[in-house]
Amino acid sequence: MKKLAAGLAAVFFLCAGCAILPKSDFSMSAEKSVQAANLSADATKTLAGLSEIEEAIRDYYAHERRIPDSLNALVPQYLAEIPTVELGLPEHRDTNRVTNYDPAVLIDGVVDGARIADTGGWGYVHKDRQVVVFVDCTHLSPNGTPWYTRQP
Numbered sequence: 001m002k003k004l005a006a007g008l009a010a011v012f013f014l015c016a017g018c019a020i021l022p023k024s025d026f027s028m029s030a031e032k033s034v035q036a037a038n039l040s041a042d043a044t045k046t047l048a049g050l051s052e053i054e055e056a057i058r059d060y061y062a063h064e065r066r067i068p069d070s071l072n073a074l075v076p077q078y079l080a081e082i083p084t085v086e087l088g089l090p091e092h093r094d095t096n097r098v099t100n101y102d103p104a105v106l107i108d109g110v111v112d113g114a115r116i117a118d119t120g121g122w123g124y125v126h127k128d129r130q131v132v133v134f135v136d137c138t139h140l141s142p143n144g145t146p147w148y149t150r151q152p
Helices: 002-018 025-064
Strands: 098-100 122-127 130-135
Touching (some): 025 130
Parallel strands (some): 098 122
Antiparallel strands (some): 122 130
């Protein structure tokens, strides 16, 4: 019985020691894979939200014959709610906040990243017959391009 107790104590000691061993290359690789998968899922949700908003703007324009002044004009008739931007970045929390921008943020019809506030939410700008909805973030997305340049 003493041998069994000593053996169990040795096994317990070895197992307890496992917790202080450094992470293996495999576990670090698995952790990085999980983080990458989470970022990819966040990006997919955000781009799906961008598609929802763009479709709602098209519907709004088709029925109202004008461009909405803000994204809030879409809710609730054309969009149940403003989708949440999920970037998975420590610099930004998940949010459905919208920043309306002056048309000067566009250069040749494209958002100038140097002129945006990097809020981590949605950016919205319109002029004449052009409407641009974008992720108001200058950080890189999982595909390596700045978020504000991403398309659904």
